[in-house]
Amino acid sequence: MSAVQRAMLVAARELFAERAHPDGLAAALTFTGLLVLLESLAFGPGRAREPDVAGAAFWIAVTFAAILVATRSFDRELEDDAIDAVLALPGGRDALYAGKVLALAIVLAIVAATTGVLSVFVNSLEVALGAQLVLVVILGVLALAPVVVLVSLLALRVRARVALVPILAFPMLVPQLLAGTNGAAAALAGDATAAFGWSALLAVFALLYAVLGLTLTPGAFD
Numbered sequence: 001m002s003a004v005q006r007a008m009l010v011a012a013r014e015l016f017a018e019r020a021h022p023d024g025l026a027a028a029l030t031f032t033g034l035l036v037l038l039e040s041l042a043f044g045p046g047r048a049r050e051p052d053v054a055g056a057a058f059w060i061a062v063t064f065a066a067i068l069v070a071t072r073s074f075d076r077e078l079e080d081d082a083i084d085a086v087l088a089l090p091g092g093r094d095a096l097y098a099g100k101v102l103a104l105a106i107v108l109a110i111v112a113a114t115t116g117v118l119s120v121f122v123n124s125l126e127v128a129l130g131a132q133l134v135l136v137v138i139l140g141v142l143a144l145a146p147v148v149v150l151v152s153l154l155a156l157r158v159r160a161r162v163a164l165v166p167i168l169a170f171p172m173l174v175p176q177l178l179a180g181t182n183g184a185a186a187a188l189a190g191d192a193t194a195a196f197g198w199s200a201l202l203a204v205f206a207l208l209y210a211v212l213g214l215t216l217t218p219g220a221f222d
Contacts, residue, residue, distance in 0.1 A: 010099025
């Protein structure tokens with residue numbers, strides 16, 4: 001079995017577990033939905049409709065959702081020591097990281113799409129460049145998932161993992177959040193050049209942290 005096939009197998013296993021017990025996805029959708037509603041109430045209709053505010057609130061919600069989903073995913077692995085069986089397989093460590101990243105990205109895409117539609121509806125957002133906005137969201141999700149999974153793996157055996165993961169992840173995610181917020185704001189405002197520029201930066205972050213994760217993961221369990 002090739003490395004790609006192993007990663008796909010882990011991702012399929014993860015998505016099947018999420019479908020059977022969708023508590024992580026349900027918590028993420030509930031949290032992001034409430035955050036969108038609170039944003040509208042806190043800022044008011046006019047302020048919440050501004051591209052920079054709407055973009056920032058969206059990415060903050062998606063980031064917290066990523067941590068919720070990833071935390072629940074690894075909780076399932078630790079409940080019956082299923083992770084040890086995966087790690088014992090040849091290439092299991094790389095496959096675990098890559099598969100988790102892929103599965104998290106798919107789940108986050110669902111969360112991001114739902115949150116985005118809700119934001120547009122609740123805040124009456126005007127989307128000037130829909131295709132560029134979708135591109136920013138896709139690349140932003142791909143840039144978030146490797147960091148969240150990497151930090152979750154590094155803190156897997158730590159007792160205070162639930163508190164440690166956000167503390168470690170948020171500083172690493174600041175560049176992605178800034179790029180995602182500015183890219184979304186540019187797409188909402190109709191600035192195609194800026195939207196593509198921020199999208200390219202998100203693609204670089206996604207590739208950089210994916211390579212970093214594959215490099216660090218094999219030694220994370222030594």
